[in-house]
Amino acid sequence: xxxxxxxxxxxxxxxxKIRLAARRMTGLARQGAQVVAVVSAQGQLTDELIEKAARxxxxxxxxxxxxxxxxxxxxxxxxMAMAIGxxxxxxxxxxxxxxxxxxxxxxxxxxxxEIDTTRILAELEKGRIVVVAGFQGVSxxxxxxxxxxxxxxxxxxxLAAWLxxxxxxxxxxxxxxxxxxxxxxxxxxRFGRISYERMLSLIGSGAQVLHDRSVEIARDxxxxxxxxxxxxxxxxxxxxx
Numbered sequence: 001x002x003x004x005x006x007x008x009x010x011x012x013x014x015x016x017k018i019r020l021a022a023r024r025m026t027g028l029a030r031q032g033a034q035v036v037a038v039v040s041a042q043g044q045l046t047d048e049l050i051e052k053a054a055r056x057x058x059x060x061x062x063x064x065x066x067x068x069x070x071x072x073x074x075x076x077x078x079x080m081a082m083a084i085g086x087x088x089x090x091x092x093x094x095x096x097x098x099x100x101x102x103x104x105x106x107x108x109x110x111x112x113x114e115i116d117t118t119r120i121l122a123e124l125e126k127g128r129i130v131v132v133a134g135f136q137g138v139s140x141x142x143x144x145x146x147x148x149x150x151x152x153x154x155x156x157x158x159l160a161a162w163l164x165x166x167x168x169x170x171x172x173x174x175x176x177x178x179x180x181x182x183x184x185x186x187x188x189x190r191f192g193r194i195s196y197e198r199m200l201s202l203i204g205s206g207a208q209v210l211h212d213r214s215v216e217i218a219r220d221x222x223x224x225x226x227x228x229x230x231x232x233x234x235x236x237x238x239x240x241x
Contacts, residue, residue: 001032001033001034001166001167002033002034002036002124002163002164002165002166002167003028003033003034003035003036003165003166003167003168003169004036004037004038004156004157004159004160004163004165004167004168004169005021005024005025005035005036005037005038005156005168005169005170005171006037006038006039006040006134006152006153006155006156006168006169006170006171007021007037007038007039007040007080007171007230008040008152008170008171008172008173008230009040009041009042009043009044009045009046010043010172010173010230011040011171011172011173011230011231012039012040012042012043012076012079012080013042013043014042014043015083017230017231018079018080018083019083019086020230020231021037021080021083021171021230022080022083022084022086022087023087025037025084025089025129026084026087026088026089026129029089029129030089034124035129035130036120036124036129036130036131036132036159036163036165037080037129037130037131037132038131038132038133038134038152038155038156038159039073039076039077039080039131039132039133039134039152040072040073040076040134040135040152041069041072041073041075041076041135042072042075042076042079045072045075046069046072046149049068049069049071049072050069053065053068062107062108063107063143065107065108065146066107066108066136066143066144066145066146067143067144069135069146070095070096070133070135070136070144070146073096073133073134073135073136073152074093074095074133076133077093077094077095077131077132077133078093078131080093080131081093081129081131084129084131089129090126090127090128090129091128091129091130091131092123092128092129092130092131093131093132093133094119094120094123094130094131094132094133095133095136096132096133096134096135096136096137096138096144096155097136097137097138097142097144098119099115099119099120099130099132099133099159100115100116100117100118100119100120101115101132101136101137101138101155101158101159102114102115102116102137102138102139102140103137103138103139103145103147104139104140104145105139105140105141105143105145106145107143107145107146108145108146108148109146109147109148110137110139110145110146110147110148111147111213112137112147112154112155112158112217114162115158115159115162117159117162117163120132120159120163121163132155132159134151134152134153134155134156135147135151135152135155136151136155137155147211147213148211148213149211150208150210150211150214151211151213152211153170153210153211153213153214154211154213154214154217156168156170156214157214157215157217157218157221157223157225158214158217160218160221160223161217161218161221161223165223167224167226168218168223168224168225168226169225169226169228170210170214170225170226170227170228171228171229171230172209172227172228172229172230173229173230173231174209174229175190175228175229175232175234175236176190176191176192176227176228176229176235176236176237177190177191177194177199177202177207177209177210177227177236177237177239178190178191178209179191179202181207190237191237192235192237192238193237193238193239193240194237194238194239195239195240195241196215196216196218196219196239196240196241197219199215199239200212200215200216200219203215209227210225210227210239215239218239218240222241224238224239224240224241225238225239225240226238226239227239
C-alpha cells in the first residue's frame with residue numbers, strides 16, 4: 001500500500017507534535033506501507049517570514065519572496081526526517097524541485113503542471129519514508145515557485161495522483177470538515193462524507209480546511225481524501241464522489 005499524508009503547520013507546531021506525526025508514519029511503514037509525507041511550515045512561521053520581509057522591502061520581488069518563503073517548508077521536511085530517523089527508521093527529506101514538482105512560472109500562486117516521480121519512487125524502493133516540502137515547485141526557468149496559501153494540500157493530492165497512491169490523508173487541527181468553523185461555532189456539524197462539489201462550495205464560502213486546487217485535482221483524478229485530526233486518532237471526513 002502506498003500512502004500520502006499531509007501535515008499542516010499547526011500539526012507540526014512543536015517537537016512533540018512532530019514526534020507524534022513521525023510515530024504515525026513509522027508505524028505504517030513497519031506494517032509494510034510506502035509512506036510519503038508532505039509538510040507545511042511550522043506554526044505561524046510563514047506569517048512571521050512575510051512580516052520580516054515587509055520590514056526589509058514592502059514591495060519585494062515575487063521571485064525572491066518565493067525563494068524566501070519556501071524555506072519554511074524545507075525546514076519542516078528536514079526536521080521531520082530527523083524525527084523519523086530518531087525512531088530508528090530511514091527517511092529522506094526532499095524540496096519541491098528534488099521531488100520533481102514542475103509548475104508554471106507564476107510566482108506566489110503557481111500551478112502544478114507535472115511531477116517527475118523518479119526520485120520519490122527510488123527512495124521508496126530503498127525502504128525510506130519520503131518527506132516532501134509542500135507549497136512549492138520549480139518553474140520551467142528553474143526558479144522556485146510557491147502554490148499560494150494552503151498549497152501544501154495541493155502538493156499532497158498531486159503527489160497522490162502521480163504516484164497512484166492508495167490513500168491520501170490530510171492531517172489538520174480539526175477532526176474533519178464542518179459546515180461552519182467549529183472553533184467559532186460550537187454547534188457546527190461535522191460531515192462524515194462530503195462530495196467534491198460540496199467541498200468546493202464550502203471553500204468558495206470561506207472554509208479554509210482545504211486548498212481549492214487540491215479538491216479540483218482530487219476530483220479530476222478520482223482521489224478520495226481523508227481529512228483527519230492530527231491529534232485525536234478519530235475518524236474524520238471523506239471527500240469524494
